[in-house]
Amino acid sequence: MKILVLNGSPKKKSDTFRLTDAFLKGLNKDGKHDVTIIDVIDKNIAPCRGCFGCWQQLDGHCMIQDDQNAILDLYRDSDIIIWSFPLYVYGMPSHLKALLDRTIPLVQMKMVQMPDGTVRHEPLADFSRIHTLVISGCGFPDWEGNFDGLKIQCKNSFGNLDMVCVPETPLLNVPHAAPFADPLLERFTKAGEEYEASLTLSPETIAELERPMIPAEDYIRNVNRSL
Ligand SMILES: Cc1cc2nc3c(=O)[nH]c(=O)nc-3n(C[C@H](O)[C@H](O)[C@H](O)COP(=O)(O)O)c2cc1C
Numbered sequence: 001m002k003i004l005v006l007n008g009s010p011k012k013k014s015d016t017f018r019l020t021d022a023f024l025k026g027l028n029k030d031g032k033h034d035v036t037i038i039d040v041i042d043k044n045i046a047p048c049r050g051c052f053g054c055w056q057q058l059d060g061h062c063m064i065q066d067d068q069n070a071i072l073d074l075y076r077d078s079d080i081i082i083w084s085f086p087l088y089v090y091g092m093p094s095h096l097k098a099l100l101d102r103t104i105p106l107v108q109m110k111m112v113q114m115p116d117g118t119v120r121h122e123p124l125a126d127f128s129r130i131h132t133l134v135i136s137g138c139g140f141p142d143w144e145g146n147f148d149g150l151k152i153q154c155k156n157s158f159g160n161l162d163m164v165c166v167p168e169t170p171l172l173n174v175p176h177a178a179p180f181a182d183p184l185l186e187r188f189t190k191a192g193e194e195y196e197a198s199l200t201l202s203p204e205t206i207a208e209l210e211r212p213m214i215p216a217e218d219y220i221r222n223v224n225r226s227l
Pocket residue numbers: 009010011013014015016017085086087088089090091137138139140141146168169170
């Protein structure tokens with residue numbers, strides 16, 4: 001399978017990417033898949049200009065000549081796309097959102113009413129083969145609503161979607177938190193194996209991956225103590 005990983009953390013030592021890396025170890029444990037990792041922050045991806053030139057030429061490319069067209073080629077050719085990024089102000093980081101906005105050339109103007117009542121643009125080709133996994137880390141402890149905006153955006157944007165939203169991810173780069181972080185990384189590797197076998201994750205597995213490493217009160221106390 002062709003796996004495209006869009007790493008949306010701007011940091012060299014991404015908390016979230018540690019999880020994604022552990023997941024990939026399970027997903028590609030036999031090394032038989034073709035994995036491409038893109039550090040999106042290093043790419044030249046301008047914001048969408050809203051010209052809709054892509055809907056005139058309908059060739060799956062954007063009018064802006066920068067790094068996005070090569071990403072669109074990889075995107076439409078993938079079997080699995082993993083979006084790995086930190087939660088920024090309840091959504092995805094702006095450089096990654098620019099990439100998402102500029103996937104518009106993969107659909108056309110024609111609108112379709114779906115059985116669930118939503119309205120979509122018709123895809124340029126049959127992309128139903130593509131499975132999407134979102135792995136997002138965040139700095140807060142677990143609280144109802146932190147990921148709500150992101151979840152709605154992803155549900156409306158992607159087909160065959162699984163999402164894993166992980167609280168307290170800065171702990172992943174704190175050496176003395178390893179006793180809490182390492183078991184989570186092991187769960188991500190196991191989840192990668194599950195995903196390879198079924199191209200989805202069970203609700204039980206997602207709950208295990210999203211389980212806070214330490215209680216919220218301890219996390220908040222430790223963060224505030226370091227100030
Ligand atoms: C601009 C900015 C906005 C952020 N917004 C949120 C937020 O809305 N909710 C949250 O829980 N954490 C937020 N965080 C914290 C990051 O999600 C957190 O530090 C994460 O672990 C960073 O992951 P990375 O190392 O993979 O980049 C924000 C951080 C930054 C820099």
